[in-house]
Amino acid sequence: MIPRQLEKGSIEDSVFPETEIVDWDGDDDPTNPRNWPGSKRWAHVVIISILALITNMAPTMCAPGIKEIEADLNIASNVASTLAVTLYVLGIAIGPMFISPLSEIYGRVPIYHGANVMFVAFILGNALSRSLAQFLVFRFLSGCAGGTPMALGGRTIADITTIQKRAAAMALFSMGPLAGPVLGPVIGGFVAAGPGWRWTFWLLAILGGVAGVTALMVMRETHPKVILERKAARLRATTGKLHLRSKHANTSLLPSQVLVRVLIWPTMLLFQSPILLVISLYVALVFGVMFLLFTTFPSVFEGQYGFSTSISGLVYLGLGVALVASMFLFNVLNGRVQAARMKADGVQQARPEYRLLLMIWFSPFVGLGLIIYGWTAYYKVHWIVPIIGTVFMGFGAFFVIMPAQLYLVDVFGSQAAASALGANNLLRYVSSTFLPLAGAPIYHSLNYGWGNTLLGLLALAFVPGPLLFYRYGERLRAKSSVKLGGSS
Numbered sequence: 001m002i003p004r005q006l007e008k009g010s011i012e013d014s015v016f017p018e019t020e021i022v023d024w025d026g027d028d029d030p031t032n033p034r035n036w037p038g039s040k041r042w043a044h045v046v047i048i049s050i051l052a053l054i055t056n057m058a059p060t061m062c063a064p065g066i067k068e069i070e071a072d073l074n075i076a077s078n079v080a081s082t083l084a085v086t087l088y089v090l091g092i093a094i095g096p097m098f099i100s101p102l103s104e105i106y107g108r109v110p111i112y113h114g115a116n117v118m119f120v121a122f123i124l125g126n127a128l129s130r131s132l133a134q135f136l137v138f139r140f141l142s143g144c145a146g147g148t149p150m151a152l153g154g155r156t157i158a159d160i161t162t163i164q165k166r167a168a169a170m171a172l173f174s175m176g177p178l179a180g181p182v183l184g185p186v187i188g189g190f191v192a193a194g195p196g197w198r199w200t201f202w203l204l205a206i207l208g209g210v211a212g213v214t215a216l217m218v219m220r221e222t223h224p225k226v227i228l229e230r231k232a233a234r235l236r237a238t239t240g241k242l243h244l245r246s247k248h249a250n251t252s253l254l255p256s257q258v259l260v261r262v263l264i265w266p267t268m269l270l271f272q273s274p275i276l277l278v279i280s281l282y283v284a285l286v287f288g289v290m291f292l293l294f295t296t297f298p299s300v301f302e303g304q305y306g307f308s309t310s311i312s313g314l315v316y317l318g319l320g321v322a323l324v325a326s327m328f329l330f331n332v333l334n335g336r337v338q339a340a341r342m343k344a345d346g347v348q349q350a351r352p353e354y355r356l357l358l359m360i361w362f363s364p365f366v367g368l369g370l371i372i373y374g375w376t377a378y379y380k381v382h383w384i385v386p387i388i389g390t391v392f393m394g395f396g397a398f399f400v401i402m403p404a405q406l407y408l409v410d411v412f413g414s415q416a417a418a419s420a421l422g423a424n425n426l427l428r429y430v431s432s433t434f435l436p437l438a439g440a441p442i443y444h445s446l447n448y449g450w451g452n453t454l455l456g457l458l459a460l461a462f463v464p465g466p467l468l469f470y471r472y473g474e475r476l477r478a479k480s481s482v483k484l485g486g487s488s
Contacts, residue, residue, distance in 0.1 A: 023247045032227075034161065043218050048152070049172055049173045051212075053183070054207045055145075058143070058180075060185045060188070062085060063295060064188050065192025068197045082439065085294065086433045088146070091147065093429030100155075108152055112215060115145045116145070117212065119142055123138075123201050181294070182317060182320030186317060188200045192309050192313075194310070228247060229248065282400060288428070291436050292438070293319075296439050315387055319391070322391045330398070353469060353474065359404065362395065365393070365395050365396030366397055366456070367463075368396070369393030370459065
């Protein structure tokens with residue numbers, strides 16, 4: 001078991017002699033970010049959503065121009081060609097694990113600004129790359145920096161909103177990460193066909209620079225711990241009372257404890273909890289297949305259907321339409337399904353397993369969409385039909401990914417949810433990096449029809465998992481050696 005001290009501060013039990021605590025000046029303290037004017041709080045939500053939009057355009061914006069990248073950088077390997085697109089995602093998995101915890105020490109705003117500067121710098125490195133090695137290194141490093149807005153966005157929203165208003169803010173923020181991977185190749189297709197593939201990265205750098213300057217002017221520190229510690233330091237300097245301490249002064253972690261929290265504990269949870277392991281593997285498969293599709297769209301629609309580079313970028317809109325429609329449908333159904341299930345079961349508090357109902361209903365669309373996409377592309381049925389297949393796939397994917405995140409939060413509670421989600425995110429981003437490498441061998445051996453059927457059947461093989469957890473999840477949680485929030 002993980003020692004309790006890892007979740008609490010290293011100096012939690014220490015006592016400051018004659019300590020005077022510095023706190024907010026009442027519930028209406030205007031320096032508390034939750035009491036800022038609505039326009040200021042929503043401006044922060046919009047800014048971090050835009051930052052997440054731009055950094056999530058980067059993984060797929062170069063995909064339509066991959067043939068030009070191969071020719072310019074002398075890429076002859078399918079593996080290297082795929083990594084040129086997906087290695088950014090590995091950076092998203094690894095970088096924020098080390099960058100985002102720094103926000104607990106230095107505050108949110110410096111980390112946003114620093115990460116954005118690095119993102120723009122490394123994207124420029126991609127634009128100027130003259131060899132495959134340079135391109136891949138800058139691709140990975142830009143991903144390490146680009147994952148920061150997603151990692152910190154939820155924390156910033158928690159800083160500036162109450163629980164009652166948090167759902168609307170999270171919905172607005174999520175539009176950036178959802179729209180980015182779809183909007184990126186739509187723009188990238190036209191840019192690659194016009195000025196050339198290097199301009200996809202110049203454009204990303206320009207957008208990142210503009211967003212960064214805007215963030216510099218608009219954003220202010222939101223972390224209550226940092227704000228109160230600065231207030232305490234200011235009061236100590238002006239009053240000479242050296243015993244003044246922020247109320248959060250006993251919540252700091254040592255660097256070694258931060259490392260344990262972000263690396264060791266998520267890994268231990270992953271192997272101690274069958275719920276976390278199965279759900280994370282399912283999400284990883286779905287996410288990986290989505291990125292496999294991203295990397296194969298150019299060969300399918302340019303090779304099979306004769307699309308130009310600019311027009312081929314538009315085929316990504318099928319997934320985009322599915323994800324946006326799914327988000328609205330999820331917001332309509334989620335609360336109603338939980339309320340109906342609570343009424344039917346005669347309970348006052350929702351079980352975490354109720355989150356799985358929408359996954360059970362809609363997750364089979366992943367396999368169905370893959371099979372439709374594969375066989376219609378193989379037989380060169382009208383191009384709209386395989387795109388409809390991607391719509392089904394995207395629809396099902398959303399109802400795997402979103403309920404999975406909410407279920408893990410409910411199951412593990414506030415104390416362990418961050419580590420559970422960290423393990424889940426690590427698996428899905430690693431899968432998104434390396435599963436697409438199997439795309440070319442699979443399609444070469446099995447063709448588009450049987451290759452996508454194989455992937456679809458793998459996705460369908462996970463469908464019983466949520467069914468079993470819905471029925472036996474409560475029993476599993478009760479027997480688990482891991483302390484789970486949902487069972488307390």
